[in-house]
Structure formats: structure tokens, C-alpha cells
Amino acid sequence: MLSKRNKEAFFNPLSKDNPVLVQILGICSTLAVTAKLEPAIVMGISVIAVLAISNVVISLLRKTIPTTIRIIVQLVVVAALVIIVQQILRAYAYDVSLQLSVFIGLIITNCILMGRLEAFALSNKPWPAFLDGIGNGLGYMIILVIVAFFRELLGSGTLFGFPVIPNWCYDHGYMNNGLMILPPMALITVGCIIWVHRSRNKDLQEK
Amino acid sequence: MNKNSNLYQIIYAAVMVLIVGTVLAFIYMALKPKQDDNVANDKRKQILSAVHITPKSDNAIESTFNKYVVAGYLLDKNGEIVDSAQNVAFNVDMKNNIKAQERKLPVFKCKLDDESTKYIVPAYGAGLWGPIWGYIAVDDNGTNIYGAYFSHEGETPGLGAEIANPKFQNQFKGKKLYKDGEFKPISVLKNGKSAENGEDHVDAVTGGTITSTGVSNMLKDCLTPYKPFFDKLQSGTIK
Numbered sequence: 001m002l003s004k005r006n007k008e009a010f011f012n013p014l015s016k017d018n019p020v021l022v023q024i025l026g027i028c029s030t031l032a033v034t035a036k037l038e039p040a041i042v043m044g045i046s047v048i049a050v051l052a053i054s055n056v057v058i059s060l061l062r063k064t065i066p067t068t069i070r071i072i073v074q075l076v077v078v079a080a081l082v083i084i085v086q087q088i089l090r091a092y093a094y095d096v097s098l099q100l101s102v103f104i105g106l107i108i109t110n111c112i113l114m115g116r117l118e119a120f121a122l123s124n125k126p127w128p129a130f131l132d133g134i135g136n137g138l139g140y141m142i143i144l145v146i147v148a149f150f151r152e153l154l155g156s157g158t159l160f161g162f163p164v165i166p167n168w169c170y171d172h173g174y175m176n177n178g179l180m181i182l183p184p185m186a187l188i189t190v191g192c193i194i195w196v197h198r199s200r201n202k203d204l205q206e207k
Numbered sequence: 208m209n210k211n212s213n214l215y216q217i218i219y220a221a222v223m224v225l226i227v228g229t230v231l232a233f234i235y236m237a238l239k240p241k242q243d244d245n246v247a248n249d250k251r252k253q254i255l256s257a258v259h260i261t262p263k264s265d266n267a268i269e270s271t272f273n274k275y276v277v278a279g280y281l282l283d284k285n286g287e288i289v290d291s292a293q294n295v296a297f298n299v300d301m302k303n304n305i306k307a308q309e310r311k312l313p314v315f316k317c318k319l320d321d322e323s324t325k326y327i328v329p330a331y332g333a334g335l336w337g338p339i340w341g342y343i344a345v346d347d348n349g350t351n352i353y354g355a356y357f358s359h360e361g362e363t364p365g366l367g368a369e370i371a372n373p374k375f376q377n378q379f380k381g382k383k384l385y386k387d388g389e390f391k392p393i394s395v396l397k398n399g400k401s402a403e404n405g406e407d408h409v410d411a412v413t414g415g416t417i418t419s420t421g422v423s424n425m426l427k428d429c430l431t432p433y434k435p436f437f438d439k440l441q442s443g444t445i446k
Contacts, residue, residue, distance in 0.1 A: 035364040035365055036364055036365075064210075064219070065219075066210045066211055066215060066216045066219055067210070067211065068211060068216060069216055069219070069220060072220065073219075073220075073223060076223060076224065076227055077227075080227045080230065080231060083231055083234075084230075084231070084234055087234055087235060087238050087242070088238070090238070090242050090245065091238040091241040091242050091245065092241070094242075094245040094246075094248075094249060098249075102361060155365055156365055178365070178366070178413070178414050181363070181364060181365035181366060182363075
């Protein structure tokens with residue numbers, strides 16, 4: 001069940017092989033959905049679900065898929081799953097689906113999905129593919145949450161929509177940094193996280 | 208069978224698309240009623256927000272709505288009630304209505320706990336990235352704004368999206384639609400600017416200029432057709 005290889009498939013994407021920090025995949029959505037914590041978390045969960053299930057489906061089909069149309073097959077599977085997630089959210093978590101509106105649909109274009117399907121699911125059995133999907137999804141979600149934490153705190157002075165910066169700070173001239181809410185600061189925040197991450201993992205540094 | 212033969216690929220693709228299509232169609236059909244309920248309930252919640260009422264739970268939305276919103280009308284362009292059948296105002300889809308040659312003018316009549324009567328009119332317009340809409344509640348004297356609710360499809364979070372924030376919406380309370388007997392819809396202006404025509408105004412959202420202008424235009428566009436109705440309310444011909 002949890003051989004060394006399977007453990008690696010699950011744990012590596014959390015840090016050493018993180019999809020955002022090391023593989024530099026899925027940056028666009030990281031910039032788009034991290035202005036507030038709540039949508040970031042729902043987005044993370046949705047990506048985990050879509051990635052894990054599509055990894056398993058592609059892994060099950062891997063021996064039958066004609067190589068020439070494999071990308072199309074992957075796209076169809078991912079697109080179908082994304083639509084299902086969107087429909088379910090709209091039926092059972094309507095408020096959240098309103099907040100995420102277009103971003104859920106954009107999971108289809110998330111490079112992490114195609115990347116993992118191509119690199120892992122097509123050549124591995126369903127169980128390791130499932131672990132790889134969960135692991136990469138979690139790795140993505142962790143970064144989303146860290147970035148969203150700083151952006152919401154510094155940009156809006158709230159966490160999960162609750163004000164956390166005390167009023168006397170504002171009275172003494174503190175102001176929320178509107179720039180944090182815009183995508184450029186998300187990119188810079190991600191850059192800072194990558195910097196910290198590399199300085200702690202010497203083997204990731206390029207010579 | 209040769210996996211790379213043309214026939215195999217075509218059959219593979221066709222079968223896959225058929226299966227996926229069937230599954231999606233099935234899921235869509237199965238979840239549709241639930242989604243429609245959600246959309247209707249969300250609309251009820253928004254209308255109630257304009258009169259500062261929040262249903263206690265998601266299950267109580269419909270009953271709360273039916274308790275406070277006592278009637279819905281459609282008006283003609285002279286402000287006369289032409290249709291007061293149940294749900295006739297609620298079922299107006301503003302998205303299509305706004306483009307129509309002769310707009311339907313829905314009004315919701317609310318009776319609050321303190322026995323006062325408010326009239327709620329819907330608004331629909333364009334923001335920066337997509338549509339914005341709202342509901343404006345007016346006192347039964349036809350000029351005082353009692354409350355306003357705005358929402359949007361995809362304005363920038365933290366900037367234009369702040370129009371959905373109560374802080375922005377509460378500014379509208381107590382503003383007047385009439386100045387010296389003349390009808391002047393409220394405008395949304397940058398801090399420090401004064402209104403061109405002397406109408407009442409509220410402060411725009413910092414960093415959300417285009418969305419704020421959108422709200423301003425929407426109010427002008429959607430409230431003006433109701434002028435005859437507000438006139439009637441002022442003169443007391445509608446009870």
C-alpha cells in the first residue's frame with residue numbers, strides 16, 4: 001500500500017517537488033484566486049478532487065489510449081470532471097460557487113493537471129497515480145493558502161472575512177495595502193516563498 | 208488491435224465523447240431543480256437585503272420572503288400597476304428585460320415589522336468585468352432611500368467588488384431621490400467631488416472607479432423609468 005515509491009509520490013510534491021514552487025506549474029490560478037482565504041481553500045479542494053480522480057481515470061485507461069490523441073483524451077476527462085465539480089458546487093454550495101465563478105472552470109487550464117497526467121498517470125498504476133494526485137493537489141493548496149493568508153491580511157486587514165487588524169492601528173495611520181490585492185503582488189509573494197524554500201533546500205539551488 | 212490505426216482512434220474518441228456527454232447530461236438534469244431553487248432563493252435573499260432583513264437560515268429564506276414581501280407588481284411607463292399576479296414581478300429576468308424595447312417595471316411591496324411600507328425596485332447594469340445588479344428600497348413617500356443592495360458577477364476582489372460590501376451599501380440609507388421637487392437619481396462620486404446637478408451622492412469605492420461609475424449609471428438608467436411611480440407615491444395616489 002505505502003511502499004517507498006508510493007510515499008515519494010505522495011510526499012515529494014508537498015515540498016521537494018512542489019508543483020508551484022519547484023515545477024512552477026499552476027502559477028496563473030495562484031495569482032487569480034488568492035486575494036482572499038476562503039476561495040483559495042475551496043479552489044485547493046476542488047483541484048485536489050479533480051486531480052486525484054482524473055489521475056486515476058487516466059491511469060486506468062493508460063493501456064487503451066492511442067498515443068496520438070492522448071492529450072485530447074486527457075482534456076476531455078479533466079473538462080468533464082471540472083464541469084461536474086462546478087455543477088455540484090452550484091447545487092450544494094451556491095454561495096461559494098458564486099465567489100469562485102470563473103475560476104473553477106479555469107481548473108481545466110491549470111498546468112498541474114496536464115503535467116501530472118502526462119508525467120505520471122500515463123505510466124503508473126491507479127493507486128500511485130491517486131496518491132500523486134492528492135499529493136500534488138495538497139502541495140498546490142498549501143501555497144495557495146500561504147499566499148492568500150498574506151494577501152488578505154495585508155491587503156484587506158481580514159482573515160476569512162473577519163477583521164483582525166485592531167482599530168487603533170487604523171487610528172494611528174495604518175492603511176491596508178491595496179496593491180496586495182492585485183495580481184502583481186501575488187507573483188512577488190510567490191517569489192518570496194520560492195526564495196525562502198530554496199534557501200532552506202540547498203539541493204534545489206541551481207549552480 | 209493496432210492502437211495507432213486510424214479506425215481505432217476514431218472509434219475511441221467517438222465512444223469517449225458519447226460516454227462523457229451522457230454522464231454530463233445526466234448530472235445536469237439531476238442537479239437542475241436544486242440549482243434553480245438556489246438561484247431563486249439567492250434572489251429572494253438579495254431582495255430582502257435591500258430592506259436590511261437577513262433570513263435566519265437557508266431553509267427560512269422562502270418563508271421570510273413571503274412574510275415581508277406582501278406583493279409584486281409590474282408597472283407601465285406611466286407608473287400604473289398593470290399586473291399584480293403572484294410571482295409576476297419575481298419572475299422578471301432583469302438581464303433580458305434591460306435590453307427590451309419596452310421594459311417591464313417590476314416593484315416589490317414590503318411590509319416591515321414596524322408596519323411601514325417600502326417599495327423595492329431592481330437595477331441591472333455593467334461593471335468593469337461583467338454585469339452588476341442591485342435592489343433599491345424606497346420609503347412609501349417616494350423619495351427617501353431606505354436601503355440598497357448591490358452585487359456583481361466578477362468585479363476585482365477588494366476593489367470593485369466592494370460594492371457588495373455593506374459599508375458601501377449603507378451609504379445609500381436616507382439619501383433622497385428628489386431635490387427641490389425635481390427627480391435626480393443618486394450618483395456615486397469620488398471622495399471630494401460634488402454632484403453636477405446637485406443630486407444626492409455617495410462615495411465611490413477607492414480603486415474601483417469604473418465599477419463605481421457603473422453603479423452610478425445603473426441607478427440613473429434603472430430608477431428613471433420609475434419616476435411616474437415615485438411621483439404617484441409622493442402625491443399619495445398609491446397606497
